[in-house]
Amino acid sequence: MTLLRGVGIGQGVAAGPVVRMAEPLPAPEKSRSTAGVDAERQRTRAAVAAVAAELQQRAHAAGGAAQEVLEAQAMIAEDPSLEEEIDTRLDEGCTAEWAVHDAFAGFRATLEAVGGYLGERAADLDDIAQRVRAHLEGVPAPGVPDPGHPFVLVARDLAPADTALLRLDQVLALVTTDGGPTSHTAILAREKGIVAIVGAAQAASLQDGQTVVVDAAAGAVDDEPSPERLAAVAERLAVRAAEDAAPPAPGALADGTPVPLLANLGKPSDAADALARGAEGVGLFRTEFLFLSAAQAPTIAQQRAAYTELLQSFEGRKVVVRMLDAGADKPLAFLNDAHEENPALGLRGLRALRASEDILREQLTALAEADAATAAELWVMAPMVTTVEETAYFTALAREFGLQTAGVMVEVPASALLADRVLAHADFASIGTNDLTQYTMAADRLLGSVAGFQDPWHPAVLRLVREVGEAGARTGRPVGICGEAAADPLLAVVLVGLGATSLSMAPAALADVRRSLAQHTVDDARRIALAALQADDAAGARAAAQTAATSPSQ
Incomplete structure (x- = not known):
């Protein structure tokens, strides 16, 4: 057993399988396409359409404020002005990967300059661009994963734009290698009541599917919990659930x-x-x-x-x-x-x-x-x-x-x-x-x-x-x-x-x-x-x- 130390947020505990958050894709090198303009345009259209459809699907499943955020992202992905910017770069003979990367970066700067509501949407472009590029490159999309089962999310850190994708019924706990007690992840965890440990640098060694115990009160992640440890966690969760179900008493010292x-x-x-x-x-x-x-x-x-x-x-x-x-x-x-x-x-x-x-x-x-x-x-x-x-x-x-x-x-x-x-x-x-x-x-x-x-x-x-x-x-x-x-x-x-x-x-x-x-x-x-x-x-x-x-x- 190894205890990976960090700063615990709250007093909760959770146990479950690790799902790692993919690292952002590195910026592609600018290069000329060998496939031709039409082929690159077709690849780009297909990737953008696929990402927009995925975002709409997730929006419908999420509901609430997250639905609004994701639907807005889907609309941005298929914005005609953005499509024109991509086409301009493709016409110059660039690859689809470079055209998407550069067009989104330019569009982001334009929205930031406009300010207001559109300026606030600028940060969403990074996530969309990463998703489109991942589709083009045939790799998993960076960002919050959706494995379809409850999991412990392990990431370098969470950007504010990632929070809309968190399903609180699926994310058992958050573990980050970076950040501190005042990071966006810590603030999110406190606000939503999510078990979290931030700044646990050694958590970079955790592997997908590995069962861990995240103990915020102790500020530690147990990367090889014994059956006895898992049983103790289950008992502790049952006690907390019973306490939470009881009518809350006024705040007081002992x-x-x-x-x-x-x-x-x-x-x-x-x-x-x-x-x-x-x-x-x-x-x-x-x-x-x-x-x-x-x-x-x-x-x-x-x-x-x-x-x-x-x-x-x-x-x-x-x-x-x-x-x-x-x-x-x-x-x-x-x-x-x-x-x-x-x-x-x-x-x-x-x-x-x-x-x-x-x-x-x-x-x-x-x-x-x-x-x-x-x-x-x-x-x-x-x-x-x-x-x-x-x-x-x-x-x-x-x-x-x-x-x-x-x-x-x-x-x-x-x-x-x-x-x-x-x-x-x-x-x-x-x-x-x-x-x-x-x-x-x-x-x-x-x-x-x-x-x-x-x-x-x-x-x-x-x-x-x-x-x-x-x-x-x-x-x-x-x-x-x-x-x-x-x-x-x-x-x-x-x-x-x-x-x-x-x-x-x-x-x-x-x-x-x-x-x-x-x-x-x-x-x-x-x-x-x-x-x-x-x-x-x-x-x-x-x-x-x-x-x-x-x-x-x-």
Whole structure:
């Protein structure tokens, strides 16, 4: 038996046969065809038609959002403009492989330049081009495989475009050789509740059909599980299934200390799933869904209808709504369309809203009207608050509209370091660990080359969380966590030990975090947090916390 180590996502376990994800095809060399233009054109037409038909078939089988993505891919594959681009290259005497590769690359650049919806479709071209070329070359298509039975997917990593092809009833677990706890694969796994281990470099040795056990809680893949090991996994899965079937209890530590577990939601229709999974309320409702696909700001009536639908779903429960967080990776032409060299440090969040205060006032009006018409406990918060003055501005404005509970997102070191003064004005703070990590580590969260720095386990980030937690305790103000870090079961314990009073996450992560908290007392959480703080880096902090969590209390 060999244990292949990586970073586990969640606390789940799975066992099954390996299916490897094929490597992307290398770029073909530009060469002249020996078969002739007509023969190459016929090959190309047949390959494109076959790929489009396969995508349509998969779309019909997938349903939901994946169906829309795959149907759009099928339409792109047979786009007449793209066909003309391929024909142009074929007429020059190139091979079908080169013509497809080069035409798709050029078409991709064109769509990216157009931007908007078409720009978002540009990434889909890579997958289509790979599929067409694979058909031409007579090799398996790269991308997520579909063996027709449940399997453990082993890959270098998953691109965001691959996620539409994942069948959650078939993928027992994910194992990647690359990536880390904040990679797209890790984020996907947490959001969907998939057992996963990322960054397991030795998993490159796993073979198709090989039975493995993927233990996310242990951060290990067993590549030669014994019958006894497989039986133990089956028993553990049965216990988890029974726990999941039972009505979820409120979040709490082992000594009874309550830790409300809330949901991060992106639209009102997500409420039912969150409630079914035991969400005690909403810790982060992102209002961007109303704005990002619009050419102009939605009306007060449109916003009020959406907020009312959300609040009605959580009657009697806390719902924290974040004001529009635009800018950086979410630019809006009607809010801030000026080019910025470094938009992550530019006019975003509350800064952008103050520059267009009419949009902020309309949003507060809609929220106040929805609040008056429903019985949920509405809290509102401003994104990207940096200064005490910004805090005072927003909380005063919220109260002007009759909103009783107004707080701020702590996402930059400045507001974390002055948390006691910020909380003198705000009713609560909610720590966005994704951005707090980005700004603490000076590592753009959208830039793959520095992804290794984007880890909320880093002791520098944890120290800032402690600053806010201690300020909350001194001022009697709640401090929530609504970033990706709250979905990590062990890190959730650390965050509570640092002073967090509630945790908000993707609904699929609620069960694992609930189990993890229930294993430790408040004193344990503080001890585990202290161990993490004393490390020098993120990996060391994670390892120290794991050791402390499994060690008996002194």
